[in-house]
Amino acid sequence: MANHEDIVTTKEITLSMGPQHPSAHGVLHLVLDMQGERILKASPDIGYLHRGTEKIAENLLYFQFVPYTDRLDYMCGMTNNLAYVQAVEKLLEIEMPERAKYIRVVAAEMSRIAGHLLSIGAWALDLGAMTVLLYAFREREMVLDLFEMLCGARMTFNYLRVGGVRRDVTPEFKEKCLEFVKLFPSRINDYEQLLTGNRIWLKRNKGVGVISAENAISLGLSGPNIRGSGVKWDIRKDEPYLVYDRIDFDIPTGENGDCFDRYMVRINEMRQSARIIEQALTQIPDGDCCADTPEIVPPKRKDIETNMESLIHHFKLISQGFKTPKGEVYSSIEAPKGELGVYIVSDGSEKPFRLKLRVPSFVNLQSVDTMCKNQYFADVIAIISSLDPVFGEVDK
Amino acid sequence: MDINTLIEVALITVKVILVSSILFALPIPLTWIERKVAGHIQLRLGPFRVGWHGILQPIADMIKLMFKEDIIPDKADKWLFKLAPIISLVPIFLTFATVPVGDKITVLGREITLYISDMNVGILYILAVAGIGVYGLIFGGWASNSKYALLGSMRSSAQMISYELALSFAAIGVVMVSNSLSLVDIVNSQKVSTWNICYQPLGFIIFIIAGLAEINRIPFDLSEDEGTLAAGYHVEYSSMRFSFFMLAEYVAMVLMSVLAVILFFGGWSGHAILPPIVWFLIKVSAFIYFFMWVRFTFPRYRYDQLMTIGWKILLPLSLVNILITGLFVI
Structure with missing residues (x-):
């Protein structure tokens, strides 16, 4: 006769969550060891979307790599553009005109809004509140329309170029954008009404996925995820780039380091982004939107069509690219998901010798087991949503 | 056998066929309405392509579902797998045997009752039979031989047991006030005095919350929890077997609305400007709308939180409700 104790013992199960799962935020394959519904271990298995982006960069001219960065964190491509072109500019040691800097700030902050909107919407959807996603998409649609006005694309922008931006902002864009940032805070109130005070939302997020400040730092978290743990670390403030030092904004932080704090940080960051955009648009000076460096920035379209020398110059620049000085450079920005860094080793040719991307989602994802x-x-669903990984970026 | 008995039998047969076909056809308008309601809550239009305002969309869906491949996983327990959708569907249909939609009407000098049978233990019968439906979910999840399905059915069995208690206890309050277990008598007793909602506000709230859990809708739809379990107990089902589960779910939602109306809102009683059956349908539709509204507004609870609410809040509250009701009745 069978031993009774053998019959009633519970058994651990190993569950493969993903890569095809509605809440996997892309192609995350999470191997979960569970006792009943308790998680004993969560090990992420990544690489389903690996495209060898860093290797591709070694075979491309410097300016040809910009469109590839759009495909990293495809929810907010502008900040990826920014991180890359900023690193190349640091290598080249060229100075931007003021106007280009302000335009870049506007583009980057709009990207942040677009990214956070999707993050919160998808988060709510995963926890069952489907409506918030569609509310968030209403505003994301407005941001994407603005992007379309700015550069003609809605998702993969290729808008920033080494030495400036591809197109100048038009007065209509400025007007529409100001309208949007005036309207946007009231729309954030809509989401807050549906989520922030909602008992179920609080129960699902408060005290869930707690990570202490020390742990967060040692795991290398960045962006809203580290600020949720109460660490006031934001590259825009701590190592200001572009014109962030001239703009007045706050860094929202949490206290407990749980999912709810990360949610509140994102909500407040969107409010701050709206503030930044408004200030940047009102302060924006007149001038050129590209640096005056003909060896790097191709001539204007109008000149190419009318001027033979410009045509030749353009042809030469596009087919041969530009050379960079020998050296190494690391430059990072505060992307919506955290610190997005680009490390370039140059051997003095037209192509990077080695390019390394420090992508925030990848680093943030390693805290999933601790949480x-x-x-x-x-x-687990709430935690993954609160970490907000994007797999274009994690898998590169 | 005299002619009267024959007519009686014929009438009952006609009523059974009528109720079953209405219930089978019910998801057609309900899915359309649910998607329209969802659309408008979510700043969308909902279905719009098939027919006027997408009204033929459910028909298109049904045709699509019928022609889908009926997949049975290799390692599934085939017999249980085929049985599960039927087990979840049949009991919920059986409950309507005793659900009244009106009192009596007179056609050609003959009194016709607007219910199949008025059992003297009506409410008890409904709760007991509806409870069997959960076996469909458990069998479905177990027979699929999939971890996600198993977790879903595990959750649903625990959930059903916890919430059936609170649901029944909330109904007991009404039974004490109305002094009968028969649904027709319960409605008639509310015609004499006022609706039970006035005597049983607490009971009503418990009934609605437990009812939401009983019919597996957000915020308590943990057995299918698409965010976590993909689709829970019916993740391996496809084609018509899947639609049987859906059908059972919709009929359960209607049943819960009907019960709420009969127990707490006076059934078909209402002002004389409209016929009783219209009042009944209006009230039931209001509840169906309420369930849809809730679904598209709230996130869902976690499994352990659901259990906490069921055992630590709803059950004691429903006992308190019975106690208070008992004191008043005496």
Whole structure:
């Protein structure tokens, strides 16, 4: 006869969450060891979307790599453009005209809004509140329309170029954008009404996926995820780039380092982004939107069509690219998901010798095991949503 | 056998066929309405392509579902797998045997009752039979031989047991006030005095919350929880077997609305400007709308939180409700 104790013992199960799963935020394959619905271990298995972006960069001229950065964090491509062109500019040691800097700030902050909107919308959807996603998409649509006015594209922009931006902002864009940032805070109130005070939302997020400040730092978290733990670390403030030092904005932080704090940080960051855009648009000076460096910035379209020398210059620049001085450079920006860094080793040719991307989602994702331990299966969904990984970026 | 008995039998047969076909056809308008309601809540238009305002969309969906491949996983328990959708569907249909939609009407000098049978233990019968439906979910999840499905059915069995108690206890309050278990008598007793909602506000709230859990809708739709479990207990089902589960879910939602109306809102009683059956339908539709509204507004609870609410809040509250009701009745 079978031993009774053998019959009633519970058994650990290993569950493969993803890569095809509605809440996997792309192609995350999470191997979960569970006792009932308790998580014992969560090990992410990544690489389903690996495209060898860093290797591709070694075979491309410097300016040809910009469109590839759009495909990293495809929810907010502008900041990826910015991180890359800024690194190349640092290598070249060229100075931007003021106007270009302000335009870049506007573009980057709009990207942040677009990214956070999707993050919160998808988060709510994963926890069952489907409506918030569509509310968030209403505003994301407005941002994408603005991007379309700015550069003609809605998702993969290729807008920033080494030495400036591709097109100048038009007065209509400025007007529409100001309208949007005036309207946007009231729309954030809509989401807050549906989520922030909602008992179920609080129960699902408060005290879930807690990570202490020390742990967050040692795991290398950045962006809203580290600020949720109460660490006031924001590259826009701590190592200001572009014109962030001239703009007045706050860094929202959380206290407990749980999912709810990360949610509140994102909500408040969107409000701050709207503030930044408004200030940048009102302060924006007249002038050129590209640096006056003909060896790097191709001539204007109008000149190419009317001027033979410009045509030759353009042809030469596009087919041969430009050379960079020998050396190494690291430059990072505060992307919506955290610190997005680009490290370039140059051997003095037209192509990078080695390019390394420090992508925030990849680093943030490694905290998933620490956060999930001893939580319930349903919490894993909230935790992944709160980390907000994008797999274009994680897998590169 | 005299002619009267024959007519009685014929009438009952006609009523059974009528109720079953209405219930089978019910998801057609309901899915359309649900998607329209969802659309308008979510700043969309909802279905719009097939027919006027997408009214033929459910028909198109049905045709699509019928022609989908009926997949049975290799390692599934085939017999249970095929049985599960039927087990979840049949009991919920059976409950309507005793659900009244009106009192009596007179056609050609003959009194016709607007219910199949008025059992003297009506409410008890409904709760008991509806409870069987959960076996469909458990079998479905177990037979699929998939971890996601198993977790879903595990959740649903625990959920059903916890919430059936609170649901029944909330109904007991009404039974004490109305002094009967028969649904017709419960409605008639509310015609004499006022609606039970006035005597049983707490009972009503418990009933609605437990009802939401009982019919697996957000915020308590943990057994299918598409965010976590993909689709829970019916993740391996496709084609018509899947639609049987959906059908059972919709009929359960209607049943819960009907019960709420009969137990707490006076059934078909209402002002004389409209016929009783119209009042009944209006009230039921209001509840169906309420369930849809809730679904598209709230996130869902976590499994352990659901259990906490069921056992630590709703159950004690429903006992308190019975106690208070008992004191008043005495």
